[in-house]
Amino acid sequence: MSATPSSADHEPVRARLTQSLAAAAAELARRGWTPATSSNFSARIDATRFAVTVSGRDKGRLGCDDFMLMDTQACALEARKPSAEARLHAQLYRLLPRTGAILHTHSLTQTVASRHFAAAGSVRLAGYELIKALAGHDTHEQDLVLPVFANSQEMAAIERDVQTWLDAGHPLHAYLISGHGLYAWGRDIDEAMRYIEAIDFMLACELELRKLPA
Ligand SMILES: [Zn+2]
Structure with missing residues (x-):
């Protein structure tokens, strides 16, 4: 654990953000x-x-005390135990400076889609009006390619896959982890909520489309 860089200057910001995140x-x-x-x-x-x-907290009943401070190098700034996956959050804040909030969930749709598209390594979402919910997408004619990374208990392995995807010059708005769930982020909590809802909905459509006769 390293020392908090400044005193309690962040407290009002932290209180406001953790309240919104809990909601x-x-x-x-x-x-x-x-x-x-x-x-x-x-x-x-x-x-x-x-x-x-x-x-390990019930995510339906979070209070401000259920959050802890970390830095973007993935060091805990408080003597508490972060989720192992907090490293993945640190990486996104470090590599993508526009990122203001990250939401990671395990919905049924996200988990089934992550397994279905795992072999392909990505899923292309195209032709959806909802694409416009994402920054930089002004028309429904643009598409969105979501990578599907292999699941691992070693966060470093997932971090390497994220880095490789970015190094290849691919845009990255969100990603799936196979058999696991979805990471989505935005400029702030509201934008991240919009993204995770839009992406979950489009993934559900993709799965539904595959049930229809060809
Ligand atoms: Zn997870």
């Missing part, structure tokens, strides 16, 4: 997207710090 998490939990204490949520405090859910 977003409660809404996602209500939909059944966070089964069995899975899922995690975070929001950026400043250039190098973010608040993230501590390990």
Whole structure:
């Protein structure tokens, strides 16, 4: 654990952000997207710090005390246990400076889609009006390619896959982890909520389309 870089200057920001994150998490939990204490949520405090859910809490009943401070190098700034996956949040804040909030859930749709498209390594969402919910997508004619990374208990392996995807010059708005769930993020919590809802809905459409006769 390293020392908090400054005193309590971040406290009002942290309180406001964790309250909003808890409300977003409660809404996602209500939909059944966070089964069995899975899922995690975070929001950026400043250039190098973010608040993230501590390990193992019921995501439908989070309070401000259920979040802890970490830095973008994935060091805990408090003597508490972050989720192992907090490293993935740190990486996104480090590599994508526009990111202000990250939502990670395990909905049925996300989990089934992640397994269905795992062999292909990605899923292409195209022809949906909802594509316009995503930044940089002004028309429904643009498409969105979501990578599907292999699941691993070694976060470093998933981090390597994210880095490889970005190094190849691919845009990255969100990603699936096979048999696991979805990571989506945005400039702020509201935008991240819009993205995770839009992507979940489009993934559900893709799965439904595959049930129809050819
Ligand atoms: Zn997870």
